[in-house]
Amino acid sequence: MNPYRAPLADLAFCLEEFADLPGLMGLPDFADLSGDVTQAILEEGSRFASGVLAPLDAVGDREGSRLENGVVKTPEGFAAAYGKFVAGGWNALPFDAAGGQGLPWSLAIALQEMWGSANLAFSLCPLLTQGAIEAIAIHGSPAQRHTYLPKLISGEWTGTMNLTEPQAGSDVGALRCRAVPDGERYLITGQKIFITYGDHDMAENIVHLVLARTPGAPPGSRGISLFIVPKRLVNASGTLAQANDLRVAALEHKLGIHASPTCVMAYGDNGGAVGYLVGEENRGLEYMFTMMNIARLSVGLQGVSIAERAYQMALDYARSRVQGRPIGANDPQATIIGHPDVRRMLMTLRAQSEATRALAHFAAGALDRARHLENAQAREQSQRLVDLLIPVVKAWSTDLGCEAASLAIQIHGGAGFIEQTGVAQLYRDIRIAPIYEGTNGIQAGDLVGRKLMRDRGAAVRDFIAGLRACDGDLAAAKGQDLSGIRAALAEGAIALSRSTDWLIETYGSEPALALAGATPYLRLFGTVAGGWLMAMAALAATRRLADGPGDMAGGKAFLTAKLATARFYADNILVQAEGLAAQIVRGSAPVLAPAAEDF
C-alpha cells in the first residue's frame, strides 16, 4: 500500500494566496469561520484521507464493483468507509441548505483534492451527490428540497446524474428517454448509460436526476426536462416506501476507477419509473448547466489529485531506489533522485500539481465571491471570471493529471508497469477525467466559442491585464532573482494576447477555423494562467521569506521549494507558450485542409 500525505502546507498557501480565504472570512456569510477552524478541518480531512480512504484504493481497483443478482456490490470496505464519511460530516461541508455547514467551496475543494488523491473511485460518489444537491437546492420545489436535501446533504442518500444515452453523449440534446405525465408525477421510460454510482450498497437510497422528454416537447436540447427519480420512493413522512421501477441493466468493464460502478440504467421496464419534475418542463438542460461550473471544477481537481499522488509515489520511489551511480555521486548507495533526468521528471510533477492546484483555488475563490460578495456587480464580475476559468481548470488540469501519472510510471521504470506497484492504477484511473463532465474538446470549444466570443475577448483581456500587472513586482522583488520568471511570463502574455486576437478576428468569418485552434488555445491559457499564479506564488514566497515565515506550515523550506518550482515552471513549461500560439495561428488551417473524405 502506498501512503498518502495531504499537501497541507501548499493547501494552506493556496487557500490564502489564491482563493483569498482571509478575504472570504471577512464576509457575513462566513463570519463563523476562522483560520484555526480551517486548519483543524484540513488536518482532520488529511487523517481521513490517509487513514480511511487511501488504504482502500488498491483493494477497490482489484476487486471492482460487481453486479450480483441485479444489485451492485462495492468492494470490501467501501460501505464502511462511506459510513464514516457521512458520520464525519464530510459530505455536508460546502452546502448552505438543510443541515449543510455552509463552508466556502475553496475549502471544500481542498478536501475534495484529498479524497481524489487517496481514492479517486470512492470520491466519485460524493461528487455525484453534490451535483444532485445543487440541482435540487437551486431548482427544486420547497417540498422537493424538504424531502431530499437533508438526506443528500448528510450523505445518507446519494445522488446520480442521468444524462447520457447511447446516441446522446456530448450532444445531450439527442436524448430519447421519455417522461409521461401521470397526475402530479411522471412516468419515466428509457435507458441511460455511463451512470456513475447508479447503484451501490453504501446508502439506503439513491436519488437519480434524470433528463427526459415529455410528450410533444420541442426537439433537441430545448425539449429536455429534469426529473427526480428515487431508487426507493419516499413517503410523506420521509420514510422509505417501495422500490421504483428502475434497475441496473449492466456494469461497464473499464480501464480504471474499477471501484466506481458505471451503470447502464433501465427505467420503466414495468410501466414507468415514478419521476418528479424539477422546475419547469423543457428547462432541464439549463438546470444542468447551473451546476456544471462546480462539477467541472471538481473534475478538474481530479487532475490535481492524481498529479499530487503521482508526485508522492514517484518521489518515494526515487528516494529509495538505488540504480546506477548518478553523475558526480560517490556514495554507492546513492538513489535515483540524483540522476538529472529523474530530477527533471520530479520537478515537472511538482510544477504540474502546484500550478493546477493554484488555478483551482483561484477559480474556487472566485466562485465563492460570485455567491457571497455583498455587492451584486462584484458578484457578477466574479461569476464572469469563474465562467472563463472553469473550462480551463477542467481540461488543462485533467490533461496534466494524465501526463503526471505517465511520468510517475516512467520514474518507476519496469516496476511502474507492474500492477502491484500501484502507480499504474493512477494512470488508468485518471484517463477518464479528460472525457467525462464534458470532454476536454468540448471545454476548449466552450472557452473559444462561448467564453471568449460572448464579450469579444473582454474578460480574457482583463485577465491578461491582470497578469501583466505583476511585472513591476517581479522586477522590484528584493532578495530573490525573479528575472527568469518575469521574462517567461511576459513572453507568455504576448503569446496569449496574439492568439486571443487571432481567434476573435477569425471566429466571425471562419468559426470552424477558430475552433480548430481551440485545444491548443486552452492549453496555452492554462499554461500562462499557471505561470502567472506560480509567479504570484514566487512573489508571496519572497515576501514571506523577507518578513520571516513565522509559524506557517512548511516554514522556510516550503517557501524556498516554492520559489524553485516557480522558476522551473517558468523556464520549462511557460516557455512552451509561443509554440502553442503558433499551433493556433499557423496550425489551424492545416487541420481543416483535408476534406473528411480525404482521411
Place this chain on the structure above:
Amino acid sequence: MNPYRAPLADLAFCLEEFADLPGLMGLPDFADLSGDVTQAILEEGSRFASGVLAPLDAVGDREGSRLENGVVKTPEGFAAAYGKFVAGGWNALPFDAAGGQGLPWSLAIALQEMWGSANLAFSLCPLLTQGAIEAIAIHGSPAQRHTYLPKLISGEWTGTMNLTEPQAGSDVGALRCRAVPDGERYLITGQKIFITYGDHDMAENIVHLVLARTPGAPPGSRGISLFIVPKRLVNASGTLAQANDLRVAALEHKLGIHASPTCVMAYGDNGGAVGYLVGEENRGLEYMFTMMNIARLSVGLQGVSIAERAYQMALDYARSRVQGRPIGANDPQATIIGHPDVRRMLMTLRAQSEATRALAHFAAGALDRARHLENAQAREQSQRLVDLLIPVVKAWSTDLGCEAASLAIQIHGGAGFIEQTGVAQLYRDIRIAPIYEGTNGIQAGDLVGRKLMRDRGAAVRDFIAGLRACDGDLAAAKGQDLSGIRAALAEGAIALSRSTDWLIETYGSEPALALAGATPYLRLFGTVAGGWLMAMAALAATRRLADGPGDMAGGKAFLTAKLATARFYADNILVQAEGLAAQIVRGSAPVLAPAAEDF
C-alpha cells in the same frame, strides 16, 4: 474485433524515399531482391497481420498468459498463430546466416511494424528471438552457431534476453547471477526478472541468453559474461535432451501486453543450470551492445505500430459516430470527423505515425548500408548515423506512441474508457515501450553523453547541415506551396543547432547540467528530424504529383494527403522546437537547483 489494415502505400513510400530500398537493391548482397518481390512480401505480411495476428489481440489481452504447474500457457490461439508465423518463413526474413532469407532490415521493420500494430504482445516473442540470433551469429562459436542458429532463425526455437535482476535494471553492471566453470561448460545460478517470453508453449525449446559473473570477475559492468542457457539441452545430433536446471518462479501482473509472459526466472535451484559461454569471459555487456541498435530500433518501431493502429481505430470511430452537429454541417447524420477538434486529433495521430515511421525507415536504411555497402569508410559513416539516430528512434517514437494511444481514447469519448472498445488496450500495451530496452531517460543520456559528445557534435552538425540542405528545394518547389514547411524547418534547425552548441559547451564543465537537458533535447531532435523527413516527403510528393503518380500505391490521393500531413506537422509539431530549446538552455538549471533533500 477492430480490423487492421497495413499502411501499404506509406510503407512503400518510406522504403523508397527514406530507406532508399532501390539503392540497397543495387548492392551485391541484395542482388536477388526486386520491387516486385518486396511488394509481394509486404502484401503477404499485411494479410498475415490482419488475418492471423489481429484477431488474437483482444483475446490475448483478456486471457493473458498464465503460469500453470510451473509452465506458461499462452492465450488460446497463440501457439497455432506462432506455428503459422514460422511456417510462413516470417521469422527468418532479415537474417543472413543458416537458413535466413538475408533481406534488408528496412524491409524487415516494415513487417515488424505490422506485427506490432496487429498484436504487440505476440510480436515480442520474435523480437526477443531476433536478439538471441544477433548475439549468437556475431559472437558465438562455429559450434554454437551450428547448434542454435538454424532453429532460432526458422523460429522453431525462440530466444530470450536475461539481463535484469531486482537490483540491476538500467544498471546492468550491478547484476549478481553467478556462472561457475564446470569443464567446458558453466553452471549458472541466480534469479532474473522481467524476462519476456521466458517460458511459453509455442515452441519446443527456448534459448536463454543470460548475463552472469564468473568467479573472480571484476566488479561492475566489466565483469559480466554472456551465456547460452537452453531450456532443454541439445544433443550433439541436434535432438533435444533433458530439461535444464531452470524454471519460471512467477509471472508479473502487468498494466498491458498481458499475452506476453513476463517471467521471474530461477536458474540453478538444483546445483546449476548448464550454460555455454559466448565469446570470451567478461565481455558480455559489450556483446549485448552489439545487438542493441537493432533491438532499440525494433522497440522504437512499436511506437509507430501503436500510433498507426490508434489512428486507424480513431478514424473508424470518427467516421461512424454521429454526435453533435459539426459547425457548418447540415446533415443530421454528420459524424464527428466534421468537428474541427476531432480533425485536429486525427491529423496529430496521422502526423505522429507518419513521422515516426519515416525516421525508423531512415535509420533502418542507414543500418542496412552500414552492413552491406561495399566501401568500408562509407559503412562506417552509415554506422555513425545509425548510432546517432537509434536513441531518438527508440525514445521519441515510443513517447509519441503513448501520446497517440491517449489521443485515440479521447476521440472515442466515453467509449474509449470501456475495455471492450479495444483502444484502451493500446494505451495499456504501449506504456512499457518507453521503459524497456533502456528507458527513454537512458536513451536521452546516451544521445547527449555518448552520441553527441564522442565527436563533440560533429555527427549532429552533419545531420543539421543535411536537413538545411533541403531549404533550396523547398523554396524552389513548383506546383505546391511549401513555404510554411520551409519556415518551420528553418526555425527547427536553429533551435536544434543552438541547443547542440549549448550542450557541448556545458557538458565539459557541468555534465549534470547538460544531462538535465537530455530529455527535451532528444524530443527536440526527434521533432526536427521528423520535420525534415516530412519536408522531404512533401518534396517527393510534389515531384511525383508533377511527374504523375503512375501506378504507385495510393496514387494521387496518397500524395495529396502526404502534403497535407507534412504541412500539419510543420505548423503544429515542428513549431514546438523553440520551446524545447528553451527547456534545454534556460530550463536545465532550475532542474538541479533544489538539492535532493529539498524534495
